[in-house]
Amino acid sequence: MFKTLRWLAPSLTGALVFAAVSTPAFAQDEEVQRGGTVIVHMVSEQRVLNPALRASTGVYEISGKIVEPLIDLTYDGYVGVLATDWSSSDDGLEITFKLREGVQWHDGEPFTCEDVSFTAMNFWKELLNYSSTLQADLEAVDCPDPHTAVFHYARPMPLELMVAAMPDLGHPLPKHLYEGTDFLRNELNAAPIGTGPFKFVEYERGQYVIAERNEDYWRGEEYPYLDRIVWRFITDRSAAAAALEAGEVQESGFIGVSMADIVRLSENPNFDVGTKGYENNVAHSTIEFNHRNEALADVRVRQAIYHGLDIDRAIETIMRGYAKPGRGPIPSTGGANYTDDVPTYEYDPEKARALLDEAGYPEGEDGVRLRLRHRPAPWGEYTQLWGEFFAQSMREIGIEVEILTNDAPGFLNGVYRDHDFDTANGWHQFRADPAVSTMVWLRSGAPAGTPWSNQFGYENPELDRMIDEAASELDPDRRAEMYHEIQRLAMEELPVIFAIEHPFISVTSKKLKNHHNTPRWNSSSWYDLWLEQ
């Protein structure tokens, strides 16, 4: 029996539908208690705590409490944080944000449009990964008054895309503390000053980060409820699970403990374990092909490989039911841009073998049709297991897969720069809008050495054109249709197999209240989180 009920699938547009909400986080009858310290487990350490310099969930998990974005995503859709209103001109070349008044940086200076303009031109356009592509056509940001910011673009920018990008890629920085400094060397990059509910206190490398309550938070003096948040870096996943059980840590996100411990702790009455709060952080476990390999350039071989993968079994054994089969480059949480009306490839070894015969790869004397060199991404336990699962499944249809084990730099170079692989597997996160995330995996033309881009030697001018048009299409309905087309084409052609769609998993102490109440909760500001004492 597959535990598909555990899969939570809220639709982010319109009314919310929860398939099975097991966490009682929405039960709000209890009286809020103020005070207390929450300790959060972090598996890895980013060392940079500036979300306008480095777009990464590992950065947001800490800096999200200190530095706020213009817009955040909630279960009721996009809501303003530092912006209160946004609109676009008819030609899509101008986007205007109304900014919140009466907001102060942690050093007491007022937050104004100057900060937004400065950060957009110097960080979002120039330095921030993912954002530099999104903002490539940004020409200027004008400030007609201190609380209005007007973004000017050389090419139409869909408002929908801009808004969807803002929670991750829209954090303003204090201009008065950055202007005239070396942006990359500025000490604030590891000691952020923002407008958020918590103020940065201390960062002891390799050990912890501490943030304390901001007494002058703009949402009102009752917020935030907590006195302090501490992030502890614990690289050993078993030790992290023990720290949770011993009560030394109250929250571990992004699958920070091993899958076996996740299953074990989900049976422990002291913890909420689940995928809720990750709807905006959905990822695909993938199989990637090097299309420079003659055999893999044949679509029938790629289809055969898909038919040879028992995805349901992988979900059950590796992901312990916390996942579902992928349907191309856009996950089911992708809102209107998602469609499930695409070709699919059910598990069928017979069909796989037939397709391989047809493509001209008959069984050799040793039972082997094809030999492939496979690079598994070293992104944690379940990714490694997925690589092994792939190799074993391929043996069944006569493909001998040799696994080349490598660490992160070795993997990134081997696949994305030197193209020294036949197949690879990893995971890729979807970031709210296809234009700022998964499309880079299909669009050709990225220079060699760009990680998580199409370095697969797959070139399809038709698909490239569709991707470019969709990125600047202003009509949301038309845009959604274009993405449905792209999804269908991607599922027919299979440049990459987006095999398993999975959100991340948190283990949270039941003492935390109001936890995982937004679709990107671990990255959000936690102004309403409180601790039962």
Next chain:
Amino acid sequence: MLSYALRRLVQSVPVILIIMIGTFLLLKLAPGDTVDALVGDMGGADAQVIARLRAEYGLDQPVWTQLWIYMTKLARFDFGWSFVHEQPVATVLLDRLGTTLLLMVSSLFFAVTIGTVLGAIAARRAYSLTDNIISTLGLIFYATPSFFLGLMMIVLFSVKLGWLPVGGIQTIPSFYTGWEYVKDVALHLIMPTASLSLIYLALYMRLMRTSVIEVAELDYVRTARAKGAGEARLMLHHITRNALLPVVTLLGVQFSTILGGSVVVETVFTLPGLGQLAYQAVIQRDMNMLMGIVFLSAVVVIVVNFLIDLLYARLDSRIELS
């Protein structure tokens, strides 16, 4: 004595040079550099950002140029800048050195004292029940991997009993000062020290046992006994001092291997020490940091070997420092 020390110092320079150049070239053979690792952490970046980072870190230069720049800097004891930590390497190293030294010294001290005492007792009661119990215990200690022992201790003492903290070097956030702080750190070091030292404890015990049995058979011990020396005096003055020699040799050798063992223990117990730093530096391809750690370790090992030689001469006056 002074000339001996000076000669050892001069001899150590080419050793360190060879170690440093060898390590540098070996690291360059690993696929990928620190920018790749950084970009991996970031979740991707576009080509222009990557090229700019690489130029800024000097990684676009040929390997020999990089090596030359590094070695000339090192000659002035400038360890360079860690692009991963965004701090000078020397600052990070000094920060971490204390924890590792504390762990290493307390583990070795524990291992040597308890190990030699147990070994001596076992030898004096050779083939008795006491000996068998001690020897069996030693075998179990020796056969248990330190990470497993560490995790099992965490499960028992932290999760089930709640007596000891799971990891880290101090309670966060605690704001302890003075003796409270010392007590807190000591409490955090109990399990790491135990799991790192038990293997070594077993080694010293076996060695001491064999050594004591061997020395006790020697002629001068029989002479001493014939002259009427009591068992206690015999053990302390005549046997132990000579039986300790091989233990001291092993101590010198193991001071360097325990640094390797501390990588595992520091990872399991989240101790912010050099071992964990070295492991992270390899994963992150943080060249300057890793070279700094290798340099520091090489210096520590050379100094310890020197001290061991001095100790040798003190224990056995037949050995001359020349």
